[in-house]
Amino acid sequence: MDKNLVRAVALSTQTVFQDLINWEMRVDGITVNKGPTNGTAELNAIISFSGSLSGAFVLHCSETLAAAISSEMLGLKCEEGSADAKDAIGELLNMIVGGVKNHYQHQRDPFRISVPTIVTGTDFSVHVKVSSEDEIVSFGFLHVGGDERVGLRLMLVSE
Template sequence: MNVEFINPFLVSLINVISTMATIELTPGKPQLKNHDIAKGDVSGLMGMISPKTRGSLSITFEQSLILEIMNNMLGEKPESINEDITDLVGEITNMVTGGAKNLLSEKGYDFDMATPAVVSGKNHTISHKARGKKIMMPFSHKHGNVFIEICFEDV
């Protein structure tokens, strides 16, 4: 898994959040994930399959940031994570994966997306179990952090 493959996900998240909520995320350095774990409060997960690889992606938000995104989009800020927020995280997960899929398709990498599932629970963690390297991409904002993690294995 190389930078050419990682960057489209990074670019896509920044674009989606900027476009939807006029919030500009600051990307940190993508890193191989070993034992450090991204914790958060609500996560979108997506399975991906291509003829040669398969894998999973997660986008994990801290509550304070996703509530601010909702506030910027709709002018209303729930007190905690409710069904409107999990719907929003599912939609963001679809849009980020779809955006990366389009960017990668232009480079000759094609994959199919499954459908998103959204986890909510204070301080949960996610372990991707594909037999391949796990890449974590951190993003920061004054209202909180968000992490993308992806992992692929050869079929």
């Protein structure tokens, strides 16, 4: 996987969290995965993209954290499992992917992105037709000053 893309994903995620809810997020591990992408958390936002780069992003966290993020965004208490919490995680990923795309502005329209899909639960897998296992990268982020953890997975389809 292109190191610049990995860097862009990490930077965009940190920027969006900082700008949106004033959370400093530290990269807490980047790993190259093997095999299918299993559900790892209760709430998952999925955005696919296609163009000169194609693939999918999956942002995942607990429902408790999704509600906390949504509450921070809106400045009011959001319940676990609420439509607001789900929508907020989808929008958060939308902004992160937009930020990644911004790193490729030297290319005209590098890729188009889908609207977010939200999946609740853990007993599922996301399958994207990647060309090699090296094209699946998982990022862990830790809220500095807190113990909240968010995961982000990038699955890239090579040309």
